[in-house]
Amino acid sequence: MATITLLLIAAVKATLLVGVAIVLLWMLRRRSASLRHAILLAAVVGTLALPILGAMLPTLQSNRLTSSVISSRPELRRFTDNATRLVMARTYPEDNSLPRSNVRSSIERREAAILALWLAGTTFVFLRIGYDVVAAHGLRSRARLRGRLRSGVPLLESDEIMAPVVVGVFRPAIMLPAGDSALRPMIQHELAHIERHDCLTQLMVRMACACYWFNPLVWYAAQRIALEREGACDDRALAAGADPIEYSEILIDAARVSAHGTLRMHASPLMHMPHLEERIVRILDSSTSRRGLSTAQIVAVVLCAAAVVTPLAAFGVHDAPSSADRLDAYLDPQSERVPGNRLDVPSIELDAKAPDAAFIGVLRVAASRESSGEHDLVPDRARWALSLVHDGSVIEPLMRESINSDWRVRAYAAWALGASGDARAVDLLLPLLNDAVWRVRATAAASLREIGNANVTSAMEEALADPAWQVRAEAVAFLGEMGNEAFAPQIEVLTRDIHIAVRLAADEALANLK
Numbered sequence: 178m179a180t181i182t183l184l185l186i187a188a189v190k191a192t193l194l195v196g197v198a199i200v201l202l203w204m205l206r207r208r209s210a211s212l213r214h215a216i217l218l219a220a221v222v223g224t225l226a227l228p229i230l231g232a233m234l235p236t237l238q239s240n241r242l243t244s245s246v247i248s249s250r251p252e253l254r255r256f257t258d259n260a261t262r263l264v265m266a267r268t269y270p271e272d273n274s275l276p277r278s279n280v281r282s283s284i285e286r287r288e289a290a291i292l293a294l295w296l297a298g299t300t301f302v303f304l305r306i307g308y309d310v311v312a313a314h315g316l317r318s319r320a321r322l323r324g325r326l327r328s329g330v331p332l333l334e335s336d337e338i339m340a341p342v343v344v345g346v347f348r349p350a351i352m353l354p355a356g357d358s359a360l361r362p363m364i365q366h367e368l369a370h371i372e373r374h375d376c377l378t379q380l381m382v383r384m385a386c387a388c389y390w391f392n393p394l395v396w397y398a399a400q401r402i403a404l405e406r407e408g409a410c411d412d413r414a415l416a417a418g419a420d421p422i423e424y425s426e427i428l429i430d431a432a433r434v435s436a437h438g439t440l441r442m443h444a445s446p447l448m449h450m451p452h453l454e455e456r457i458v459r460i461l462d463s464s465t466s467r468r469g470l471s472t473a474q475i476v477a478v479v480l481c482a483a484a485v486v487t488p489l490a491a492f493g494v495h496d497a498p499s500s501a502d503r504l505d506a507y508l509d510p511q512s513e514r515v516p517g518n519r520l521d522v523p524s525i526e527l528d529a530k531a532p533d534a535a536f537i538g539v540l541r542v543a544a545s546r547e548s549s550g551e552h553d554l555v556p557d558r559a560r561w562a563l564s565l566v567h568d569g570s571v572i573e574p575l576m577r578e579s580i581n582s583d584w585r586v587r588a589y590a591a592w593a594l595g596a597s598g599d600a601r602a603v604d605l606l607l608p609l610l611n612d613a614v615w616r617v618r619a620t621a622a623a624s625l626r627e628i629g630n631a632n633v634t635s636a637m638e639e640a641l642a643d644p645a646w647q648v649r650a651e652a653v654a655f656l657g658e659m660g661n662e663a664f665a666p667q668i669e670v671l672t673r674d675i676h677i678a679v680r681l682a683a684d685e686a687l688a689n690l691k
Contacts (some may be wrong), residue, residue, distance in 0.1 A: 184295065187231055190489050191224035191389055195398045197485075202401065209466040210408030210459070212474065217402050218378055219482035221385045221395065230490035295391075302387035306380070310346075317344045320352055326364070330371055340431050343370045346377050362419040362427055369413035375406055404452045408459055412467035415460065425457045507616045510552045515585045519560040531569025536597045540571070543596075554592075562593040572599050579605045584614040591617060595624020603630050610636055615645035622651035631659065641667060646676035653679060657686020665690055 198220030202213050320333035331350035341363050342352050351367045370376070382399050389395040415421060432453050459465050470478075506512065522544045525537065544559035565574035575597070578590040591609050594602035602624070609621035622640055625633050640652035653671045656664040668690070671683035 184228055185291075187224075187228040187490075188389060188392060190227050190231075190492075192392060192394050194223055194227070194486065194489060195220050195392075195394050199394070199398060199401070202405075207464075207466065209468045209470075210405045210412055211468070211470045212478075214402060214405035214409050215470055215475065215478045217398055217405060218382065219478050221398050221402065222378075222381050223482050223486040224385050224389060224395065225381070226486055227490045230487060234487070234491035298390040299387050302383070302390050306383050306387065313344045317350060317352065320350075323353070326351070326368065328368070330368065332364075341367050343367050343376060346380060349376055360427060362414045362417075362424050363431075365414040365417045365419065366410045369410035370406075372413075373406075373409065375410075379403075379406070404455065407456060409469070411456060411460055413469070416467060416469075421460050421463075425460050428453060428457065428460075507614060510554065513554060513585050513588050513616050514557060515561055515583075515589050517561070519557055519564070522560060523563045523566070525563060525566050528569055533566075533569060533571045533597070536599070537563070537566060537569075537571055539596065540593070558589050558592050559596075561589050572597055572601065576601065576605055579609065584612070584617055587612065588614070588617045588620045591620040591624050595620075595627040598628055600628075600630070603628060603633060607633060607636055610640055610648075615643075615648065618643060619645060619647035619651060622648050622655070626651050626655040626658070629655075629658065634659065638664075638667065641671060646674070646679050649674065649676075649679045650682040653686050654682045657682075657689040660690065662690050 198217050202217055205213055205216070316335060316337055317333065319337070320335040323332045323334045325331055333344075333350050333352040334355050335352055336355045338352060338354050340354065343349050344352055349371045351364065351371070353363075379402075382402055386395055386399050411424070414424060522541060525541075528534065531537070540559045540563050543555050544563055546556055548554070548556050562571060562575065565571055565578065567574060572594075575590045575593050578586050579594065581587055581590070587609060591606060594606060606621045606625050606628075609617055610625075612618050612621065618640075622637070622643075625637065634656070637652045637655045640648050641656075643649050643652070649671065653668055656668060665687065668683050668686045671679055672687065674680050674683065
């Protein structure tokens, strides 16, 4: 899977993960700030693991519920994993329309532009983080040592700040404004930041914001984390004996002073003044839980986060081949490509009265467009077919090539015969349903579906039992398009097929019969 596709799917999953955490946060609004902070922090940090785990883990198969939901809206088939991107990409001769690219291939064609935009935003945010870290380090180096707390934490003072802050991720120190009286509740609050390792967790939150800079939900979660972090430290200060009313007055005074200018230093948790009213309401609410997190709660949060993030990352992200696929010599779509350089459309002088003039015109249109991805061999197939044109005829040369000893040539000929819509092609395509190579069988089945000749119904019914899911998917789609309700029982069996693409095709075929 392309890198950008993996990242975009991870972004969708990150939105889901953070959204669920925010809902859970609201449900636990009466619980302690420490618990709410831990839950939301686990979700945001989990978003960093999504693309990494998505690239490493095997894909979890979709369940029946997923299949039913997708099959109820056929257009959503293009959003499922690569299994639904079948072997055949078709050209429809009846109206000369070209195959439409699915969403994934459209994204992959623009991969460079999307990736450049993503990296530009991420780089900008990381530069802001770097600037803040450097600014914090410079501020600390210019500060004066006032003393040390009993825990050994340095107590610094600086003329450059207006409110207490904690600086340093790995060697944190408490910094006070010059001349500050260092009220005990303020020291307890900042010391709580250090004991909780808030500098490190805040840095991780900012990294998540950098990776998902375009996602407003992640930024909102970061703001809520900052608020819950401050609430948890407020609880520590109150638990140490601070009077709620006096402590609230201290916060208001600090907010009034810092409003005149505090160094913006997000690499370290500052005394967060936004949402001050909400903080004070919590401080004065005696019914609010102020309990810190126990070791058991921390372990429970981590395990629950892992239990959610791991399967979410694996679900439908990484197209890891099964053991059977790894042994399949024909798995790679490029294995079907007939050797030869066919970058240019063959120049053919054609009389409008030539036997296959209409079909040759369709081939020219298909041959002149760009391939939408590695699965789309239509342009190459069309150029190959045009190279067979002789005296205005291409159907008869294709008929000869359909029995070629090279399976790749047989597959190309089967596609072209189906695209022609010629009735003579049916008798040639039917034997190819029993070809030894599944790609040839799948192409023949798709071509017979394109032609739509009811005389091949019995052969397509037999193809429902083909070991290749690509063949079964085409066969069940053919029966659905026949519109005969007598096929419903056979199609119903395929709704429980082992492969999601066949199940989706069967669900859609049954919908066509109703």
